[in-house]
Amino acid sequence: MKFLGKSKYSTWLVIFVVLIILVFNASNWYIYSKIKFFLTQQLGERLANIASATAFGIDTQKIIKIREDEQACKDIKNFLENVKQNNRLADVFILDQDYHNILDSASDVSSEAFLNLDLPAITQALTGTKTHSHLYQVGDYYFESGFAPIYDSTGRVIAVLGVEADADFFQVLSSFKKTLIGAFVLSLIGIVILGIFFYNLSSHTRKVEDALIKSSALQAMGEMVATISHEIRTPPGDHQRNGRKIE
Known part of the structure; x- marks a missing residue:
């Protein structure tokens, strides 16, 4: 019975510890x-605002003729590089309506491979709404970007400006x-x-209690044995004399 009691107590103790760990x-x-x-929501809103402000300040005429005018391409790159450095961004880029980076060469498609993850946000930006992507992870790397539409003089969306968060933020999160x-x-x-x-x-407490109980039991047994031994050693005549004295 004692073993079962201790086993039950141990089981409840284990359950209690496990519950504390789980909670x-x-x-x-x-x-x-x-x-x-x-944090990611705040970062996304910040990226979308940076993209919107950058898109508002960019020269749309240079965007239109960027593939034909080398100087326009250079000016746009310098402008975006300043935005990147001033806001501590990982990348700043411009996508046309076909989701191509207009600042990359035709053979450079490595960066466009990652844009597939941002397609919903890019598509929304092409409709005229600034937005940001969800935080997503590819291997050991995290990504989150903000997007804003670029309008021409008639108010038509001609491209999307995208900004990507710097890795420092994700290192903090990691x-x-x-x-x-x-x-x-x-x-x-x-x-x-x-x-x-x-x-x-x-x-240990249970062992001490058991020892005390055993000690008390042994003491009681000793007293009982002593009483019985005394009764056995006392002759019957002595009992009678003791009885008369009492009377």
Whole structure:
């Protein structure tokens, strides 16, 4: 019975420790997901605003003749490079209505491979609305971009200006995630250690209680044996004399 009691106690202790770990882990990841959503949403809005301001300040006439005028192409590249440096962006680019980067050569399609992930946002920008993509991950890399339409003098959308977030932001997000994982591992170790400590403490307390119970039982048995031995050693005549004295 004692073994079953201790086994049941150990089971409840394990369940309690596991529940603490699960609750702590779930709360940490809930906080992380909320912070991640808030930060990426704020970043997306910032990227969309930068793209909109840049598109508003660009010379649309140079955009129209960029493939034919080398100087116009150079001026646009310099303008976009300044925007990139001043806002600490990873990239600034312009896409035509066929989703081609007008500043890349025809043979340079490496950057366009990643644009497939931004197609919904680019398509929305081509309709005349500034927007941003979702945060997505490709391998070990994160991406998020903002897009804004570029209008000609008649108000028609002729291209889309895109800006891509710098990797520093995502390093902060990745570091925050690693910190949460580290905190979870440390808390897991701490909870396990505390669980072992309290289990050992409880086991020791139970052993002390068992020892006290056994000691009390042995003492009671000793007293009972002494009483019985005394009764056995006392002759019947002594009992009678003792009885008369009492009378």
